[in-house]
Amino acid sequence: MAEVPDEGDGSRRARSLMESVHLGELDRAADALSAEREAIALYRRLAAVSPELYLPELATCLTSLGVTLSELDRPGEALNAEQEVVALYRRLAAASPGRYLADLADALINLGTTLAELDRPAEALSAEQEAVAVYRGLAAASPGRYLADLAEVLADLGVTLTERGLPAEALPLAEEAVTIRRELAAASPERHRAGLAHSLAGLGVVLSALGRDEEARRSRPATGGVDSSPPQR
Secondary structure: OOOOOOHHHHHHHHHHHHHHHHOOOOOOHHHHHHHHHHHHHHHHHHHHHOHHHHHHHHHHHHHHHHHHHHHOOOHHHHHHHHHHHHHHHHHHHHHOHHHHHHHHHHHHHHHHHHHHHOOOHHHHHHHHHHHHHHHHHHHHHOHHHHHHHHHHHHHHHHHHHHHOOOHHHHHHHHHHHHHHHHHHHHHOHHHHHHHHHHHHHHHHHHHHHOOOHHHHHHHOOOOOOOOOOOOOO
8 A cells, every 4th residue: 555645745736836836936848747747646545544634625626737738738648537527526626616516517517628629529618508507506696707708608618519510509508608797887887898808709600600701790799909818708
């Protein structure tokens, strides 16, 4: 049996490794990968002893590993990490939904992206639709906190479905995203203007793919310098 590290020493070492990755202190992707894997090994052993403390840290490290592997164009390996992240957040959310459901939704979105890259569109769509469903539930319970997140995932899924050749399925999602963003922007223009622009741009992509070019043109936001890229959550 592998020796369990001292919790204090092990967690400090693991956090130091991940900080070096997140702060960009490692010059090569291979070094980042090595640091992430060492941190994951430490957190696995720590979580075996104190899961309530270290399972969230393990999930965070695995998420970082999945991103690194995707950036290295190794989606098959990224998939393994992302599937484990989803399983971990399901476990965590079952015990503490208010704390971890949003993390589960984000993990499902990452999983869906990788499944699509691996040409598994049905599984990708299932993961992404589950993420939307999770955010719907969160937004219903706490609209002030999660409606903007719901709008963002709806808009992004609409564009993703359009890129996969499914604009008719994407349209209601894109329209719902715009409706939510309009309501939020009406109440707080400065806070939600960029999000509305992002959703309108997504709707335009879907409408263009459906051959509705005039509607697409009208949907394009008059940004006045506002960035229509995904807003910060």
